[in-house]
Amino acid sequence: MLQAVVSGLILGSIYAIIAQGYYITYITTRTLNFGQGDFLMVGALLGLTSLGAMTTSGMNVYLAILLTIIVVAAAMGVLGWGLERTAIRPLQHFLSIGWILSTVAVSIMLRNIAMLIWGRNVIPFPSPFGSDVYRIGGVGITQHELFVAVCAILIMVCLFFFLNKSLLGKALAAVAFNSEAASLMGINPRLMAVLAFALSSALAGIGGILVGPITNTAFFMGATLGLKAFAAAIIGGLENPVGILIGGLLLGVIEQVFSLFNSAYKDASAFVLILIVLIFMPQGLLGKKVKEKF
């Protein structure tokens, strides 16, 4: 049981990292990247390739990890910028929902391109920390999983301070609150939208590097993870980062604990949770209550 909870927390923190990507773009532009899962896949494969290249050239492991994270975050940021410019902004007319399909389209293209580049097989992603297992009172946990958990917390904290304390973050929040007023204050809402997408893709990319050694990497790995992360975001409330963290952890733990009783319905348990949450709290666990004005 304890083991299931620990595994669930780690799985959940991965969901939460990816789900923060949904949150950032949603609050600034009211749009989401439905291909977040495939962006994660690209990040994982890019990370695998660059980490491999760096370690074979004899670089220090920790430096290589750090550089890989920077490289992937930068590359994914560019990809996110491209996504916003080509697939979201041209379609974001008044009341248009064309972007829903165009993000899906981009993600399918990415999947196929990745298949052509990295092949069709499942590729092993050796963790830079090796595969040693720590045992704490009968609960096994790998070094990499610890690393993932620490990173998840670190990323959330950074994100929190960035959005709440930095000038750029405040600008993002201002656009989210009222974009017209923000633009009167000299903030460029379009720039902020691009920033939001770049940030969200970079997060997905880092998420990819983190999950790679746990899930193994292949061109089709993103679909389920992206969907689960979306579920986490909805459960937690799309407009609350703390809620998303809780939603992710909850989802991970429930999945693992549920499979202790019946492994066949593990995935169903996650989506039943969504239904229950949505029925009783349509705005998510920690979402703001909004009075509908109709």
Add this chain to the structure above:
Amino acid sequence: MKKRKWMILVAMVLSLGLAGCGPQLDQQTSSGSAGETASGESSGGDGGGGSFNIGLAISLSGGTAKYGEAAKRGVELAIEEFNEAGGYNGQQAKLVVYDDEAKPEKSVEIVQRLIQQDKVVAFVGPANSGNAKAHIKYAQESGIPEVIPVATGTTIIETYANEEKNYIFRVAPYDRGQVETMLKWLVEEKKYSKIGLLHDTTGYGQGGKQDVEDVLKNKYNLELAASESFQVNDTNMEAQLIKMREANVEAVIFYGLAPEAAQYLKSREKLNYYPVTVASWAMGDPTVKELVGDLVNNEVYMVQSFTIDQSEAAGKFHDKVVAKYGEDIFPIASAQGYDCAKLILEAVKKAGTDPKAIRDAIENMEGFQGVTAIKEKPFTKENHEALTSENMFLATYKDGVIVKP
């Protein structure tokens, strides 16, 4: 305005790129001979000169791509040897390859294309049981013999067993036989009575579950101590293993494909719980070893019908594959592919290029020398399984290589 033009340009380039990619994927796998088929040649019989077509309908992409690719290499080798030896009456064999993408509907499409357009005299395929179930109807109805190198679903061969002429043959170890082999070892030799089953939720695992339960009940009057399932792409199997441990399971039967097998082995390590594991032959997929490294060396057994060390012919065949392709990506699958094609070609040597005559010749084949554990008389009218539980055995990993224990 300028921006919009730029965007249209990007869109056009993208769509051109996509248009370029689509058909290319298809052509790449058809090995260049699909277009130039003359229908007269293949059914003409002993005309002398020219060529006849042999089909290969297997997955070269999708989850079973590695099986397909390896089988393709085996088939190519067999055809090459046949042509070098002069072919049949001066007729050369030509291979027509299509990729079924591991999808049943695609598989039906390409099998029809092989039969109607390419006029193959016989064909090899597929890798997935679901695909086989979807398309064997067309082979049977048009009277084109099919030899299956990889798909293991028990019921495939039984489908037309009561017809006057069954056109479907198999060189892969069928599931029921695999299960019998596993349980014979577990129950009769090792005397285990608490057996757990871990299977995936696809047709493959479900079929395996049914076979395991049937054989246990009918042959040994036992029941499973625990039966757990997992889904494709699951990231760990800890919960299932914990349940196995709680049920005091002595041996686990694992029914799933390589990526999940890798996750299973990782979870075993994480829980520090190493039950004896007996798996279907999918555990022998080299992907497992690539993904988990040394973890395969610990109490993992799998059903096989081919190991490199089992006979001289097997070793020679392995060397040949390595010489031609640089590496043997999946030894058992390439060996089975080779035997499938060789069966067809031997039949052509004996009976000519009429599909019906080829079928009869395969069924009555004698003195056949294959590289897998296949017998010299592999088939009879009643039995279209080349590998029965008699010539399957359990192999294990020793220092990263699959060997007979």
